[in-house]
Amino acid sequence: MNGQQEFFAPLLDPELPSPAGLTSxxxxxxxxxxxxxxxxxxxxxxxxxxxxxxxTQELVGxxxxxxxxxxxxxxxPPRSQVLAFYGESLPQFIEQFPPAASVPYLADVARLELLxxxxxxxxxxxxxAAETLGHRLGQVEDxxxxxxxxxxxxxxxxxxxxxxxxWAAHQGITDITGVDPYKPEYTLVIRVGLxxxxxxxxxxxxxxxxxxxxxxxxGNASDQTHARQPEFELVSALGFLAQLGGISCIKTGKEIxx
Amino acid sequence: MSEHISPAPQRCGAPAFYPDAGLPVHxxxxxxxxxFRQILETLPELGFFEVHAxxxxxxGGPFHHYLTRIREHYPLSIHGVGLSIGGDTxxxxxxxxxxxxxxxxxQPASFxxxxxxxxxxxxxxxxxLPLPYIEQKLERVCTxxxxxxxxxxxxxxxxxxxxxxxFAESTMxxxxxxxxxxxxxxxxxxxxINNIYxxxxxxxxxxxxxxRALPLAAVGExxxxxxxxxxxxxxxLLLIDSHGSAVAxxxxxxxxxxxxxxxxxxxxxERDADIPPLDILLAESRQAERLLQAASNNVQIKEARx
Numbered sequence: 001m002n003g004q005q006e007f008f009a010p011l012l013d014p015e016l017p018s019p020a021g022l023t024s025x026x027x028x029x030x031x032x033x034x035x036x037x038x039x040x041x042x043x044x045x046x047x048x049x050x051x052x053x054x055x056t057q058e059l060v061g062x063x064x065x066x067x068x069x070x071x072x073x074x075x076x077p078p079r080s081q082v083l084a085f086y087g088e089s090l091p092q093f094i095e096q097f098p099p100a101a102s103v104p105y106l107a108d109v110a111r112l113e114l115l116x117x118x119x120x121x122x123x124x125x126x127x128x129a130a131e132t133l134g135h136r137l138g139q140v141e142d143x144x145x146x147x148x149x150x151x152x153x154x155x156x157x158x159x160x161x162x163x164x165x166x167w168a169a170h171q172g173i174t175d176i177t178g179v180d181p182y183k184p185e186y187t188l189v190i191r192v193g194l195x196x197x198x199x200x201x202x203x204x205x206x207x208x209x210x211x212x213x214x215x216x217x218x219g220n221a222s223d224q225t226h227a228r229q230p231e232f233e234l235v236s237a238l239g240f241l242a243q244l245g246g247i248s249c250i251k252t253g254k255e256i257x258x
Numbered sequence: 259m260s261e262h263i264s265p266a267p268q269r270c271g272a273p274a275f276y277p278d279a280g281l282p283v284h285x286x287x288x289x290x291x292x293x294f295r296q297i298l299e300t301l302p303e304l305g306f307f308e309v310h311a312x313x314x315x316x317x318g319g320p321f322h323h324y325l326t327r328i329r330e331h332y333p334l335s336i337h338g339v340g341l342s343i344g345g346d347t348x349x350x351x352x353x354x355x356x357x358x359x360x361x362x363x364x365q366p367a368s369f370x371x372x373x374x375x376x377x378x379x380x381x382x383x384x385x386x387l388p389l390p391y392i393e394q395k396l397e398r399v400c401t402x403x404x405x406x407x408x409x410x411x412x413x414x415x416x417x418x419x420x421x422x423x424x425f426a427e428s429t430m431x432x433x434x435x436x437x438x439x440x441x442x443x444x445x446x447x448x449x450x451i452n453n454i455y456x457x458x459x460x461x462x463x464x465x466x467x468x469x470r471a472l473p474l475a476a477v478g479e480x481x482x483x484x485x486x487x488x489x490x491x492x493x494x495l496l497l498i499d500s501h502g503s504a505v506a507x508x509x510x511x512x513x514x515x516x517x518x519x520x521x522x523x524x525x526x527x528e529r530d531a532d533i534p535p536l537d538i539l540l541a542e543s544r545q546a547e548r549l550l551q552a553a554s555n556n557v558q559i560k561e562a563r564x
Contacts, residue, residue: 003346004345004346004375004378004389005346005378007387008378008381008383011383012381021425021426021427022423022424022425022426023423023424023425023426024423024424024461024490024491025424025461025462026462026490026492026494027492028490028491028492028494029490029491030423031491032490032491032496033422033423033460033490033491033496034422034423036422036488036496036498037385037387037422037423040385041383041384041385044384044385045384048384077381077382077383078381078382078384079380079381079382080382081312081315081339081340081350081353081376081377081382082312082315082316082356083312083382083384084313084315084316119319120319120320121316121317121318121319121321122317122318122319123317123318124317124318124319124322124323125318152317152318153319191319194319194320194323
């Protein structure tokens with residue numbers, strides 16, 4: 001047998017015959033025995049995806065999901081032993097998977113589920129109580145010299161589809177009959193304590209937090225957001241973030257330089 | 259490679275394995291997230307918990323929160339499934355580093371891995387795949403164990419595999435291969451009784467003779483688990499190491515036999531699929547604990563007579 005390569009290749013390619021050089025005590029066809037490995041590899045990886053994307057699976061049914069995931073597993077097997085994050089590229093795969101085209105919001109629902117898994121396993125960090133935040137900000141004169149570090153678990157998703165309402169309906173939180181899937185939604189995902197929270201936010205708050213996330217100063221993020229969304233209110237946006245433990249560090253320009 | 263020509267057993271720079279310096283000689287359970295809260299609320303009487311290393315290679319969140327608290331009450335065994343010790347390709351240095359950090363954080367009483375491969379190139383297959391038992395693989399496995407033990411600065415236990423096929427090119431028995439690995443690398447043996455039963459049914463061997471052929475003085479831990487039943491192309495029984503059901507009666511019998519030869523050793527009830535309520539697994543662990551107690555009584559009687 002030509003080494004491990006010959007055992008490896010057919011595991012992910014159903015067209016290839018099982019490797020030569022395998023034996024069984026009773027002379028039975030080793031292909032059936034080799035198929036146990038083939039099945040273990042592919043089905044365990046499909047199971048890993050099903051764990052990460054439960055609502056994506058519910059939206060299309062287990063049979064469709066497992067068939068789609070099987071193709072994904074064979075095309076893009078994991079490159080890491082840590083399977084918690086396997087499937088990072090499943091949303092892009094879904095977008096280009098013609099049989100899923102009739103469910104245009106499926107890829108964004110998968111993106112939301114990825115954000116939840118990332119938030120679940122993200123690093124722990126201190127957070128500021130809202131009062132502490134207010135106290136610190138009360139001491140600075142120029143908000144354009146203030147930079148906020150957001151909690152490592154915080155993630156954002158803007159979608160032309162009502163992915164968060166769809167997701168919530170599949171948690172039994174809301175009634176799906178009232179959901180219009182073609183309504184844009186903006187979502188913040190964050191771990192509060194041990195629980196991952198999924199919150200719909202308005203476009204202005206979304207825009208603001210995206211800017212903070214990209215490293216803009218508090219003053220700049222606020223001004224830019226306000227210029228585009230006049231209804232934006234800095235104090236309530238910061239209060240919302242702080243209440244969820246979304247701010248883990250405040251730095252002024254001076255502190256950053258030192 | 260001159261380092262492999264030497265006929266003397268290689269000690270690989272890591273401490274020689276001391277079978278009794280690791281886990282407490284009691285029954286333990288695989289730790290499942292479904293049971294985190296109940297374990298902390300009830301603190302059941304158990305010798306230790308075991309976790310799969312890869313599940314805890316994440317930055318933070320509930321897994322570390324609960325494992326840290328459970329670790330305060332119980333000894334821990336960390337069991338890897340991703341090192342690919344039996345692989346053709348070099349060990350993944352990033353994975354070895356992650357493992358070192360995890361062991362550093364939790365200070366487990368034992369670290370174990372498998373005689374198998376799980377990666378090819380940079381593709382991770384998430385299964386424990388078999389290798390032919392030939393000299394070239396023996397040297398490769400010893401080199402990998404040497405690297406692991408040196409990097410982790412501790413001896414590891416190596417688990418005997420469950421397999422479904424055999425290789426025409428194999429030149430030695432699995433038990434000979436394992437004995438050689440243990441002698442050359444100085445690692446210990448994780449005696450998986452379910453794997454022995456599964457492999458011996460699948461390859462028509464005598465599981466009792468298989469146990470007798472292993473270097474039992476190196477046993478540092480025992481695993482017990484359940485299997486699934488399938489058929490091969492001839493309609494003969496093919497057992498699958500599924501960890502999805504209770505420990506079978508035949509495996510309990512084989513365990514009692516092993517305890518008579520090995521003496522009492524830390525014993526894990528493994529369950530990785532169709533996870534039942536904690537109480538069901540605790541009942542299985544109590545059965546193992548009773549057999550361990552009986553085995554240690556036997557040892558005491560023998561010592562008293564000597």
